[in-house]
Amino acid sequence: VLQLDKETAYLKEIDVLKLKLAEKATLEAKVKQVKEVCNFWQEDHPNGHCTPEGITEEAKICG
Numbered sequence: 001v002l003q004l005d006k007e008t009a010y011l012k013e014i015d016v017l018k019l020k021l022a023e024k025a026t027l028e029a030k031v032k033q034v035k036e037v038c039n040f041w042q043e044d045h046p047n048g049h050c051t052p053e054g055i056t057e058e059a060k061i062c063g
Helices: 002-033 057-062
Strands: none
Touching: none
16 A cells, blocks of 8 residues: 555656646747847847848948
8 A cells, every 4th residue: 555655646746747847848938939129229139239220230330
């Protein structure tokens, strides 16, 4: 009877770990959906990678 109780406890622990892994996978998927937005132009690129519309890289360097 004691062995059955240990087995049941292990099965429950496995179920809990499976749930935690599923939650982690869900969170990781949500993180991938989050996009970096620059602070200056509020566009979909990281800070320091700005090229506003109508301004070329050459114009940014000269100006």
